[in-house]
Amino acid sequence: MPSESSESDILTLVNLEEKPTVFFKRLINASCSAIIITDASAPDNPAIYANPAFVALTGFSLDDVLGRNCRFLQGGDRDQPILDEMRRCLAEQRPFIGTLRNYRKDGTPFWSRMHIFPMPDGDGTICNYAAFIEDISAMVDAQQASQQAHARLSDVLESVSDGCFSVDHDWRVTYINSKGASWLGRQPGEVIDRNVWKLFPDAVDGPFHQTYHRAMANHEFASCESYYEPLGLWIEGRAYPSPDGLTVFFVDVSARKESEARLVHLATHDSLTGLHNRLSCLRALQAALTRARAHGNKVAVLFVDLDHFKEVNDAHGHQAGDLALQEIGRRLAAFTSPGTMVARISGDEFVFVLEDGDAEAALALAPGVLQRLAEPIQVDGHLVTIGASIGIAIGDGEVESPDELLNDADTAMYEAKANGRHTSVLFAPQARDLVKQRLLLRQEVFSALDRGQFELYYQPQVSAADGAVVGAEALLRWIHPRLGVLSPGAFLSMLEDSPAISAVGAWVCEEASRQTREWELSGHKLSMAVNVSARQLGDDGLPCMLAGLIKRYGIDTACIKLEVTESMLLQDAEKAGAVLRRLKEDGFEIALDDFGTGYSNLSYLRQFPVTAIKIDRSFVTEIEQDQRCLDIVNGVIAFAKSLKLAVICEGIETEGQRVAIASTGCDMLQGYLIGKPMPAAAFRELLMTQPTSMACFQPGD
Numbered sequence: 218m219p220s221e222s223s224e225s226d227i228l229t230l231v232n233l234e235e236k237p238t239v240f241f242k243r244l245i246n247a248s249c250s251a252i253i254i255t256d257a258s259a260p261d262n263p264a265i266y267a268n269p270a271f272v273a274l275t276g277f278s279l280d281d282v283l284g285r286n287c288r289f290l291q292g293g294d295r296d297q298p299i300l301d302e303m304r305r306c307l308a309e310q311r312p313f314i315g316t317l318r319n320y321r322k323d324g325t326p327f328w329s330r331m332h333i334f335p336m337p338d339g340d341g342t343i344c345n346y347a348a349f350i351e352d353i354s355a356m357v358d359a360q361q362a363s364q365q366a367h368a369r370l371s372d373v374l375e376s377v378s379d380g381c382f383s384v385d386h387d388w389r390v391t392y393i394n395s396k397g398a399s400w401l402g403r404q405p406g407e408v409i410d411r412n413v414w415k416l417f418p419d420a421v422d423g424p425f426h427q428t429y430h431r432a433m434a435n436h437e438f439a440s441c442e443s444y445y446e447p448l449g450l451w452i453e454g455r456a457y458p459s460p461d462g463l464t465v466f467f468v469d470v471s472a473r474k475e476s477e478a479r480l481v482h483l484a485t486h487d488s489l490t491g492l493h494n495r496l497s498c499l500r501a502l503q504a505a506l507t508r509a510r511a512h513g514n515k516v517a518v519l520f521v522d523l524d525h526f527k528e529v530n531d532a533h534g535h536q537a538g539d540l541a542l543q544e545i546g547r548r549l550a551a552f553t554s555p556g557t558m559v560a561r562i563s564g565d566e567f568v569f570v571l572e573d574g575d576a577e578a579a580l581a582l583a584p585g586v587l588q589r590l591a592e593p594i595q596v597d598g599h600l601v602t603i604g605a606s607i608g609i610a611i612g613d614g615e616v617e618s619p620d621e622l623l624n625d626a627d628t629a630m631y632e633a634k635a636n637g638r639h640t641s642v643l644f645a646p647q648a649r650d651l652v653k654q655r656l657l658l659r660q661e662v663f664s665a666l667d668r669g670q671f672e673l674y675y676q677p678q679v680s681a682a683d684g685a686v687v688g689a690e691a692l693l694r695w696i697h698p699r700l701g702v703l704s705p706g707a708f709l710s711m712l713e714d715s716p717a718i719s720a721v722g723a724w725v726c727e728e729a730s731r732q733t734r735e736w737e738l739s740g741h742k743l744s745m746a747v748n749v750s751a752r753q754l755g756d757d758g759l760p761c762m763l764a765g766l767i768k769r770y771g772i773d774t775a776c777i778k779l780e781v782t783e784s785m786l787l788q789d790a791e792k793a794g795a796v797l798r799r800l801k802e803d804g805f806e807i808a809l810d811d812f813g814t815g816y817s818n819l820s821y822l823r824q825f826p827v828t829a830i831k832i833d834r835s836f837v838t839e840i841e842q843d844q845r846c847l848d849i850v851n852g853v854i855a856f857a858k859s860l861k862l863a864v865i866c867e868g869i870e871t872e873g874q875r876v877a878i879a880s881t882g883c884d885m886l887q888g889y890l891i892g893k894p895m896p897a898a899a900f901r902e903l904l905m906t907q908p909t910s911m912a913c914f915q916p917g918d
Contacts, residue, residue: 251275251350253287257335257343261286262307265345274352276322287348290329292320298437303333310335310343316353316438316455328357360457360464380469385462386433388413400469402448419447425454432456433463442470487561489539490546498560498568502619505572510614517574519583520608520626521549523565523590524638529601537597545603548589552582568623576643579609583641591639606633607641659711662695666721670696673728674894677903678746678865678887681879685907688744688778688885691729692894693721713750722753727766730777732897734770741904746778746808751785755792760799767803774804778829782810786825794825801826808865812853823860830857834868834888841873847881854881 245252251271255262267282275290288295299315306313313333320326330353336345380397384390390408398405401417408416420426424443432439433456440455451474454467485497493501505516523545530538542565549559549567556572569586571578587607593600608630612622629644636642665671671693678688695703712718726747733745753759767774779800786793797807808829832850840846850866857864866878869888878886892903 251352253282253348253350255287255346255348257345262346271350274321274327274350275319281322290319291317292324294318294320294326298435302437303331306333307346314440316357319350327352328354356466360459379466381464381466382408382413383459383462383464384413384429390416391462397467400448400450400452400467417447420445425452428454429456429463429465432458444474487546489542490550490561492546492550492567493558493560495560495562498558498562498570499619499623501558501560502570502622505570506612506614506617506619506622508572508614509612513613514573515575515611515613516622517569517571517576517579518610518612518622518626519569519571519579519586519641520610520623520630521567521569521586521590521605522608522630522634524604524606524634526565526603529596529603533597533599533601541594541596541601541603544594545590548592549586551589552586557582562623568626574611576609576611579611580641580643583607583609587639587641604639606630606638608633608644609641610644655711658708661697662708662711663715663717665695665697666717666724670698671721671724672696672896673725673732674896675732675900676887676894677892677900678744678885679891681866681883681886686741686743686904688746689900690746690780690887690894691725691732691748693725694894713752718750718752719756722750723762726763730766730770730772733776734772735897736901736904737772737776739901739904742773742776744776744778744806746780748780748810749785754781754785754796755789757796759796760803763800763805764803775806778806778808780808780810780831783812790824798826801828806863808863827862829863829865829884831865831867831887832883837866837868837874837878837888838870840877841871847877850878850883851881854883858882 245268248268249270251274252266252268253264253271254266256265263284264282264287267277267279271282272278277289291297291300297317299317303313303315303317312335313331316328316330318326319329330351332349332351334347334349335343336347338344380394380400382390382393382397389410390413391410393401393405393408395405398408401408403416414421414426423445424441425445428439428441436458438455438457440453442451442453444451450469451471452467453470454465457464457466485494485500486492487494502516502518508514509516526538526541529541542561545567546561549569552569553559556574558570560568560570562568569579569582571582587605590605591602593602608626608628610617610622610625610629612625617625625644629642633640633642672695674692674694675689676692677686678690679685680687693705693709695708697703712721729745729747733743736743749759763777763779764774767777781793781797801807806828807826808831809825809827810831811833812830830853832853836846836850840850854864863884864882865885865887866881866883867887869875869878869886869890871890874888875886875890895903
């Protein structure tokens, strides 16, 4: 588990990213470092901002600075060799660190250590340069004083916090302070008058060797920062040439490097699983697509979405869910290799990026990932099985951006879920049109109720004993002005994720009640089945709303049968049980829909006030070919009858299925053989072909 301090760092980083622009401007204004910012996109790179510390250091006001190139700081002293290096860095859009003479507004010179950083915009174009200026006149004066008065040099250099040594033109060490000797693990006497490169042969041809030789050859300041393996330290070295040779100041910057590395890791990795985060994933994907475009290869993306992960949080709590995610992260990390990275981009979504990966490679990887994720996970003393669905997209960098490729893989992932989950699907380009169509439907469905575009269709339910129509299931249809009649599968999930589901659910209940009364007035008292959404089942106001409809239309509560699914009961069993008990007390019938497709926990039949069950069509489909399906249906019906529950079998599509189910003692039948969902007018014509009935169908009728 992360420590409290690391969690604080993470929160601080996240909060910092959300700060407004004015926060960072105040931060720069409050900085003790002199800062000046230029506009790289304008001619001659003019200054556009300087903070108060800059004004205090140089004496130049903001009005003096704005619109001018920063060369004014050098006054007429523009032949300093370091300026050539600075110009090269700016021309090549590289950072620059250097020491040079600058001049205040009153003409007085000062030595400054300048850090210049290019600042890219969102697409990588350098739009600004920021310069941090530190007055190091005292340090330079001390160095110059050391050259003029060697007797004073040792006292000065021993007092500074940096390590320091001097070499002559033959690279023999002429001086080293105690701090420097300590960092290098030597006594001063072991170092003096010895060749520095023989003392430290591992440094030859490395960054320090090259930097110090450049400073000696060019008679100009040079610096570098590098890791020195023999000492196990990150060292920053600054070399100052002198008539006698070279003086080097160096400091251990390992702590700063570790802090920088930690911040970079926090910014690019998921704190819970340790995997790369969304930002890092997008960067890696952009780099892979760029290389693919240059080399003519492909990039594969696998979008992994966990199946039913919310149920782990609901059943065991979010802490257990976090433990499960950590284990999933470890399992997915095992699939990483050169050219393959994995990232967690949101709560239960993960992405593989396969550089130089085609469809064949992606499809070969997916089964192993699915198999590993399907293995049970120990959570809170229980074994839970989560599983996943995977969408795959392939790009070559010619057309796709990282976001587009992720969206394509996300689209394929939803198709994998629609295909039964725990599978993978390769994205097809035509699916983009389906996504656009779905987005358009999402925008339109919220106003469909106000536009009067919803309509109820009714599917007949008949008595298994004599085939008489005894009930109907009210099914929502969207009469779309452009696409025609749409079934709930095309739009219901959009409604369920929005507040509009409550208003639509209330309309369905009212329209079904009104239609029940209309048929009753024509001599047909039927049982009306109405599907209840999870949002409605969690609403304490549902019983009052339904009671009001019963009173308004003057119908019997026993004629309204509310259908719920096991998944709804799982979400908040206590709340759902309380609402259903109130409805049962008011006389409403309660049917458990899709029985046999979920957990099929028979205790639900005792725990909740269920009056009927609907055996799922999956058992009916194979009942003619598989005797076990018929045995299961017989067993379920026998158990239901022992609890005095009505039983409805849905999905009857053949005469053989009807005959087989009729032999089981089932009460009602429903399916395309009996009748497809139809508008109210067509259902009325069906009713006209049979005798009137003024009593709702009950078990045993």
